[in-house]
Amino acid sequence: MDQDAPPTHSDLELLASLRAGEDAAFETLVRRYGGRMLSVAKRFLSNEADAHDAVQEAFLSAFKALASFDGRAQLGTWLHRIVVNAALMKLRTKSRHPELSIDDLLPKFKADGHQEAPCSRWNAPPVADMERAETQQLIREHINKLPESYRTVLLLRDIEELDTDVVAQILDLNPGTVKVRLHRARQALRTLLDPLFGGKP
Amino acid sequence: MMTCQQLIDFLSDYLDGKLPLSQRVAFELHLTLCRDCRAYLHNYKTAIEASRSAFDAPADSLKEVIPEDLVSAILKARQSEQS
Ligand SMILES: [Zn+2]
Numbered sequence: 204m205d206q207d208a209p210p211t212h213s214d215l216e217l218l219a220s221l222r223a224g225e226d227a228a229f230e231t232l233v234r235r236y237g238g239r240m241l242s243v244a245k246r247f248l249s250n251e252a253d254a255h256d257a258v259q260e261a262f263l264s265a266f267k268a269l270a271s272f273d274g275r276a277q278l279g280t281w282l283h284r285i286v287v288n289a290a291l292m293k294l295r296t297k298s299r300h301p302e303l304s305i306d307d308l309l310p311k312f313k314a315d316g317h318q319e320a321p322c323s324r325w326n327a328p329p330v331a332d333m334e335r336a337e338t339q340q341l342i343r344e345h346i347n348k349l350p351e352s353y354r355t356v357l358l359l360r361d362i363e364e365l366d367t368d369v370v371a372q373i374l375d376l377n378p379g380t381v382k383v384r385l386h387r388a389r390q391a392l393r394t395l396l397d398p399l400f401g402g403k404p
Numbered sequence: 405m406m407t408c409q410q411l412i413d414f415l416s417d418y419l420d421g422k423l424p425l426s427q428r429v430a431f432e433l434h435l436t437l438c439r440d441c442r443a444y445l446h447n448y449k450t451a452i453e454a455s456r457s458a459f460d461a462p463a464d465s466l467k468e469v470i471p472e473d474l475v476s477a478i479l480k481a482r483q484s485e486q487s
Pocket residue numbers: 317318407408411434438439440441
């Protein structure tokens with residue numbers, strides 16, 4: 204049994220104390236889930252202060268919604284969803300940075316429609332290798348380089364595994380736009396990861 | 405014959421199994437004939453797997469510790485919203 208994972212019954216006890224309004228229970232909740240929520244917020248928000256704001260907003264909405272939390276979902280899953288929403292809200296209210304152009308990261312074609320540069324097959328690292336913390340960190344850094352509107356779609360579709368229609372609704376886009384952005388984001392990520400996996404600078 | 409550009413446009417639909425039969429046949433024919441596109445498809449799929457695995461390890465996200473000043477900011481905000 205993983206020591207880090209709190210047994211479910213202690214979440215149930217915690218929930219009871221939260222609903223009873225015990226101050227200490229709120230602190231326990233923030234300490235138990237705050238770190239995980241911060242790491243989720245940082246996927247969407249590259250600015251540290253924005254990620255902090257999103258976590259704070261998430262906890263405040265969670266506190267208010269405690270009464271409606273039905274306890275069927277895990278507390279952690281429920282908080283995860285709330286912090287993703289809070290991070291997306293934060294993204295929406297921020298003035299946009301001028302984005303990198305995605306076009307530079309997409310493949311180029313000759314006039315006859317063939318790939319301009321030869322493409323060589325990656326020697327994909329074995330899974331164990333891919334999961335090494337440093338490789339994961341490197342991949343996350345490359346994902347962070349994607350233009351924000353593409354990165355957000357990639358995170359919601361490929362990482363959060365939400366359906367196209369759900370993502371379209373959340374971001375107020377056409378499903379078609381979500382599909383195009385996801386495809387471009389994956390292609391751009393392929394370009395960014397090429398030096399890492401292709402073994403060529 | 406389908407071009408590399410068309411094939412790459414259809415990639416995501418192909419992987420989702422959403423290409424109509426005639427397009428799928430043309431897609432797969434191009435793949436058998438074009439080494440670059442076989443490599444592209446392989447790398448595209450690997451990039452997706454890589455992005456998924458980059459966030460996989462619960463161990464990594466558990467390592468993130470919430471800063472003390474954020475803990476107190478949250479608890480203080482709760483108090484002030486209550487009063
Ligand atoms: Zn080709």
